[in-house]
Amino acid sequence: MxxxxxxxxxxxxxxxxxxxxxxxxxxxxxxxxxxxxxxxxxxxxxxxxxxxxxxxxxxxxxxxxxxxxxxxxxxxxxxxxxxxxxxxxxxxxxxxxxxxxxxxxxxxxxxxxxxxxxxxxxxxxxxxxxxxxxxxxxxxxxxxxxxxxxxxxxxxxxxxxxxxxxxxxxxxxxxxxxxxxxxxxxxxxxxxxxxxxxxxxxxxxxxxxxxxxxxxxxxxxxxxxxxxxxxxxxxxxxxxxxxxxxxxxxxxxxxxxxxxxxxxxxxxxxxxxxxxxxxxxxxxxxxxxxxxxxxxxxxxxxxxxxxxxxxxxxxxxxxxxxxxxxxxxxxxxxxxxxxxxxxxxxxxxxxxxxxxxxxxxxxxxxxxxxxxxxxxxxxxxxKYAASLRNGQLQVRPGGYVSMDMSMRKEHVPVFLFNDIDDNVEPMFYEYLPSSVFPPFVYQFGARGGGGGGCDCVSGCVDNCFCAKRNGGEFAYDQNGLLVRGKPLIFECGPHCSCPPNCRNRVSQNGVKNRFEVFRSRETGWGVRSLDLIQAGSFICEYTGVILTREQAQLFSMNGDNLIYPNRFVERWAEWGDLSQIFSDYVRASYPSVPPLDFAMDVSRMRNVACYLSHSLCPNVLVQLVLYDHSNYAFPHLMLFAMENIPPMRELSLDYGEADEWTGKLSICN
The missing domain is CATH 2.30.280.10 (SRA-YDG)
Known part of the structure; x- marks a missing residue:
């Protein structure tokens, strides 16, 4: 030991x-x-x-x-x-x-x-x-x-x-x-x-x-x-x-x-x-x-x-x-x-x-x-984070490059902080709140999936259409916390009758916490929150311009920054794993998802998630989600907290294995 x-x-x-x-x-x-x-x-x-x-x-x-x-x-x-x-x-x-x-x-x-x-x-x-x-x-x-x-x-x-x-x-x-x-x-x-x-x-x-x-x-x-x-x-x-x-x-x-x-x-x-x-x-x-x-x-x-x-x-x-x-x-x-x-x-x-x-x-x-x-x-x-959130500090600390690098594209501002050097690189990228998929992805079946949506009026209930698509149980509790990680989660889509506050519409509603991209001597650029994040809470989507395998090969020759989703470690399997509690526990396997054979270009457009650092003991996991189309091969990469994350603590992901050609982790920063 x-x-x-x-x-x-x-x-x-x-x-x-x-x-x-x-x-x-x-x-x-x-x-x-x-x-x-x-x-x-x-x-x-x-x-x-x-x-x-x-x-x-x-x-x-x-x-x-x-x-x-x-x-x-x-x-x-x-x-x-x-x-x-x-x-x-x-x-x-x-x-x-x-x-x-x-x-x-x-x-x-x-x-x-x-x-x-x-x-x-x-x-x-x-x-x-x-x-x-x-x-x-x-x-x-x-x-x-x-x-x-x-x-x-x-x-x-x-x-x-x-x-x-x-x-x-x-x-x-x-x-x-x-x-x-x-x-x-x-x-x-x-x-x-x-x-x-x-x-x-x-x-x-x-x-x-x-x-x-x-x-x-x-x-x-x-x-x-x-x-x-x-x-x-x-x-x-x-x-x-x-x-x-x-x-x-x-x-x-x-x-x-x-x-x-x-x-x-x-x-x-x-x-x-x-x-x-x-x-x-x-x-x-x-x-x-x-x-x-x-x-x-x-x-x-x-x-x-x-x-x-x-x-x-x-x-x-x-x-x-x-x-x-x-x-x-x-x-x-x-x-x-x-x-x-x-x-x-x-x-x-x-x-x-x-x-x-x-x-x-x-x-x-x-x-x-x-x-x-x-x-x-x-x-x-x-207490310090609460003072920053509420604007109670008489003098705001120096180092804030931007009070909202998302340019109001998120529901809450995303701060940019650097008190180490003059680097303002994140400001050179266009902020992308949601991934951009190729048009053919939306032609694969009807939007919302399965040719339609639920008929729930005030919110999804047990045994509704969307619950059945998720194997008969909802992925989130009444407070919007992820109950159990799954290979893929179906959220209610544009063809569903339920309102935006439906319990089955969590990740599609965007960022709720006040994040700060900050300059770190250890990890380069990092991300922390001014809010206390509860375990199981949605954080944000990992966004980029989605490329097919053929497109990715061309882009990689130009030296562009690409993220390969299939290299993310399946940490979702750890969340909700109660195999040590129930002897008959079985790891979630529905629905079966094909290997993610696409890449994400973040060389020009990206969001706050691109600055999360790598860790073998991360506090954030990647959960695949579908809500605006039905193509299993092109899901959204949604990030959830694996533990209670205190304010001002750096967020981290397990990016997985190193790139087979360069030997580097597929991290854009």
Whole structure:
């Protein structure tokens, strides 16, 4: 794997005696019953509390079957041997030389139970639990093994990012699927006996936990999570649990409990700052975080807090100098949950104290300071992008070459930004909002396909003409999100009676997000959005002048820029792939599409999509769509988001194999 586990996890540092702090608290605060530690289960009646996931390393091997080109191959045996090796190294990390010699004779004697280092509690058959049958691990607590992952190679970074991306795709597509099935169930129920709604976010997390698809459950990672970037956006609290960022669905502090630590000290690993406590103060790089406990059911402080549970864990993390992951949650317009959660990086707890809160009760406060040399906070980028969108900045930053390079050909402006050099090349091309097909394409059958269209008046319904053309199900949900990638999607055409806002007219309605073509030192020209793009959302069409194979051969001799659609990797097959959820899942194969034997000339006319950079771990996919003609051989290339894309993050595509003659990727920029 190329993964190095830092064995000096807890440096020798003076440890504060908690006795003085606890005594001071009990003198000023009435004795309270200890607060129960957070329940590590999904809070939903449909969840099976007896389930327990498989280790995430086994999930990696499951993803290995569809691993993108250029990523390291990981066999199941290699994964288990690497896991066992790391476990043994960590188990003996804090022992002296004598103990390490004794370890060869007796493994249990290698752990110094009187040491102040935080070490895992010995467990019988610890290594065998990795490969045990999932049904035999029910109700097994989360691992007590604390590790920090460092020195990842580029291949490892890409590998883990792909694992996280695919896990999030399963969660997003399953959530959309659950919501659609629930909507069908409710529509088929008598209106006088309406059924309660099923929370797609909770149900999806529950199912994935039952299938062992939650990440980082076999270890407690201190510090950064491999594959999760600062600025990553989550719309649902449960999704944070699924990827292993924060292991508890409700509590604000995630920590290793004292019962799982050999020396009885709990250790905090992450917190969620969401404004749930009135005494919190958040200034970005510095957070005054209020401990948990003492609130009533209305989230009002109604009692004193004690130094126990997560509060004690925060104090212990401060004493040992252990960093804490910080996730911020706040309300966000346009979010399906009404909120967003953004990972803002690593912080150190530098101080803690007791004081009277605004409600008059004693609260424990912690001062956290953001560690240096980290990327900009995602929450700051969100606010900055919102200021740009709303025109709230008093002085717009320099570097804007054009406030709309589309010349009003898109519904929203497309900005051109360059603060690096004087290059304004994108302005030399005519902006093309939709591809230009040869006239003979429209002569292949009637427009709209199949000789006609649907008769729906207010919008397409189940079993209508256009639904049947798509195999009996619509490609989009009621919010316009792509439910499942398919070889080809039929949208309603000009001969359909449904209105422009029909659920089956998504990609043909054009761009909705505010994009910015920008100059990058790494990729030349790139594309980013000022809006937060939800996974499954339509982005734009990849446009150009369509050429036949014969025409393309002539144009290529002139050195013109050509795009070959058949070289795009079929990432659409990954979106909505629920093969790890349903045993009878079959990859979509209808309709059968012939090989795309045409090219796109973008040497004179193009749109924003032509500036998307190449990536083996992309956040955008290509979905073929027909709506204005019926020729399967000449579909539109529509782009959709594969994950939640934060504002100002670069968009990327997998352009596939290199050109067979020049050896270059077919990227126009």
């Amino acid at each position: 190329g993964t190095f586990i830092d064995l000096n996890l807890y440096p020798d540092s003076p440890v504060r005696d908690t006795a003085d702090v606890t005594t001071a608290l009990t003198l000023t605060i009435p004795k309270l019953e200890p607060k129960e530690e957070p329940i590590d289960d999904v809070p939903h009646p449909l969840h099976d509390n007896s389930t327990n996931p498989s280790p995430n390393f086994s999930i990696i091997t499951q993803f290995d079957q569809s691993e993108p080109a250029g990523q390291p191959a990981v066999s199941e045996n290699d994964v288990y041997s690497e896991f066992n090796r790391i476990s043994e190294m960590f188990r003996t990390a804090f022992s002296d030389k004598t103990e390490k010699q004794d370890c060869e004779k007796n493994q249990d004697s290698a752990i110094d139970l009187n040491s102040l280092a935080i070490v895992p509690v010995p467990e019988e058959n610890h290594n065998s639990a990795v490969v045990a049958d999932p049904s035999r691990r029910r109700n097994q607590p989360r691992s007590s093994e604390l590790v920090r992952v460092t020195n990842l190679a580029i291949e490892d970074e890409r590998y883990f990012r792909d694992v996280v991306r695919k896990t999030r795709m399963i969660y997003d597509s399953l959530r959309v699927f659950v919501s659609m099935e629930d909507e069908k169930r409710r529509n088929n129920t008598n209106s006088f006996d309406r059924l309660p709604r099923v929370r797609g976010d909770l149900r999806s997390a529950s199912v994935m936990k039952d299938r062992g698809l939650w990440l980082n459950r076999d270890k407690r990672i201190v510090g950064a999570i491999p594959g999760v970037y600062i600025g990553d956006i989550f719309f649902f609290r449960m999704e944070i649990c699924v990827v292993g960022m924060h292991g508890v669905p409700q509590a604000g502090i995630d920590y290793l409990t004292s019962s799982r630590s050999s020396n009885g000290d709990p250790i905090a690993t992450s917190i969620v700052v969401s404004g749930g406590y009135e005494d919190d103060q958040d200034s970005g790089d510095v957070i005054i975080y209020t401990g948990h406990g003492g609130q009533d059911k209305y989230n009002r402080q109604a009692d004193h807090q004690r130094l126990e549970g997560g509060n004690l864990a925060m104090e212990r993390s401060m004493s040992y100098g252990i960093e804490v992951r910080v996730v911020r949650g706040f309300r966000y317009e346009g979010s399906p949950s009404g909120k967003v959660y953004v990972y803002d990086g690593l912080y150190k707890v530098v101080d803690s104290w007791l004081e009277a809160g605004k409600s008059g009760f004693g609260v424990i406060k912690f001062k956290l300071v953001r560690m240096e040399n980290q990327p900009e906070m995602g929450s700051s980028v969100l």
